[in-house]
Amino acid sequence: MVDRVTELYNKESLLDGSPLPTIMTEVERDPQLANWTGSYLSRPLFVERREIEAFADDVLALFDVITSLPERLFGGDLDAYCAALSIDEGRKKLITRLGGTTPPRYGRADMYHDGTSFKLLETGIASEVGGADRAGAIPRALLEAAPFAEFAERHGLGYTHTGRAVAGALAGAGAAVAGGREPVVALLEGPGGLANYASHWNTFRDVMRGFGLDFHVAEIGDLTFPGGKPHLSGRPVDVILRCFTVEEIMGDPHGADLVEPVFRAHEDGRVVLFTPMESNLFANKACLALLSDPRHHDSFTAAERELIDRVLPWTRSLKDADAELLAYCRTHREELILKPNAFYGGVGVIAGWTTPQEEWNRAVTAAVADGAIVQRRVVPRSEPVVNPRTGEVEDWQAAWGLFYTPGGYAGAYARAVPAFESPVIGVTAYKNTRTAGVLHY
Known part of the structure; x- marks a missing residue:
């Protein structure tokens, strides 16, 4: 099922002389997006506002369920919880350094639309997580282009600006620390991280500054701590937007020394670490298996079970999997996908439908030791796109990213690939991935 506004947009795009197929050149020239080095889909995606906001409500409800899992399933025993998620002792010590507290609602849920509804991945x-820089800036730039603005007005299009929501969340987080002045926010990468991600984070910096934030991008090693207060180039920092990962800290010989002063400053109320490392207790994909596993159904209310069944594909952990589950995985290869617990961006993902049977069998066996999850395949619906060079309509498929902050739903964007060209849709996973803005009606 193709979205109805998509059909209208493509119909107008196919008219002789229509400016719509090349409208994304306006986005490419936008000053706020000039630092980003990726590529855009030649049109935005469209979704009914009621549908995406309802799914956002489901995501937020599921956030509350997931962050309650240690208490519900393990009686508050974080050691047992981490063991179930295959989090080793070193990583557990780092992740729970601040006590294992519940993180603030902040992140990006990824989902497919299967033609009937959204399904959570x-x-x-x-x-x-990336993409917050573009999620609001792309539709904003489109609406500043007259031909698109005219189409948008006729069809009642709008959007939720992710950058505005994130800027508000960060300013709010820093208010108690800044002592009445405007808070200073530093986005911190891991050691050496800006070599790969500078263009992404500098684009985000420009968007945040556009909303009035005193916002800077650096690496964790650039901080100093006079009097225990983090400083960056002599400037006091009130909020650290943590973009360094557990793996980056664990992989650096000085990682523990770099991050410990940040933890102490957060504990002393000198800075807000947003978000704390505890987020990784719940970003782990094995959490989805705990939700989906029927052995835990009695730990959830009827409404929560209905929510889980509605939005989440069948998901199981292969940690200590029994013979029945392993046999099912081997037999149903073309319906399943393997995902490592702790990685992101498509790293280590193995799609059964593109993998020879013997290779798949070996991967399933290895996944038992690694504690990976297996998930039922969701086939994303077709997203027909007019090729601006040929004028032909081509089928693409999209992974949607839905952002949320402590204030709730914070907008969306999407990544798209030519239909069935890659089993993983992501900028870091596949070179032909394109980014698309999202507008609602």
């Missing part, structure tokens, strides 16, 4: 409970 990952909850994305993390502050290091």
Whole structure:
């Protein structure tokens, strides 16, 4: 099923002389997006406002369920919870350094639309998720282009600006620390991280500054701590937007020394670490398996079970999997996808439908030791797109990213690939991935 506004947009795009197929050139020239080095889909995606906001409500409700899992399933025993998620002792010590507290609602849920409804792939409970820079800036730039603005007005199009929501969340987080002045926010990458992600985070910086934030991008090693207060180039920092990961800290010989002063400053109320490392207790994909596993159904209310069944594909952990589950995985290869617990961006993902049987069998066996999850495949609906060079309509498929902050739903964007060209849709996972803005009606 193709979205009805998509059909109208493509119909107008196919008219002789229509400016719509090349309208994304306006976005490419936008000053706020000039630092980003990726590529855009030649049209935005469209969704009914009521549908995406209802799914956002489901994501937020699921956030509350997931962050209650240690208490519900393990009696508050974080050691047992981490063991179930295959989080080793070193990582557990880092993640729970601040006591294992519940993180603020902040992240990006990833989902597919299967033609009937959205299906959740990952909850994305993390502050290091990307895309918030473009999610609001792309539709804003489109609406400043006269030909698109005219189409948008006729069809009642709008959007939720992710950048505005994130800027508000960060300003609110820093208010108690800044002592009446405007808070200073530093987005911090891991050691050496800006070599790969500078263009992404500098684009985000420009968007945040556009909303009045005193916002800076650096690496964790750039901080100093006079009097225990973090400073960046002599400037006091009130909020640290954490974009360094557990793996980056664990992988650096000085990682523990770099992050410990940040933890102490957060504990002393000198800075707000947004979000704390505890987010990684719940970003782990094995959390989805705990939700989906029928052995835990009695731990959820009837309404929560209905929510889980509605939005989440069948998901199981292969940690200590029994013979029945392993046999099912081997037999139903073309319906399943394997995902490592702690990675993101498509790293380590193995799609059964593109993998020879013997190779799949070996991957399933290895996943038992690694504690990966297996999930039922969701086939994303077709997103027909007019090729601006040929004028032909081509089928693409999209992974949607839904952002949320402590204030609730915070907008969306999407990544798209030519239909069935890649089993993983993501900028870091596949070179032909394109980014698309999202507008609602």
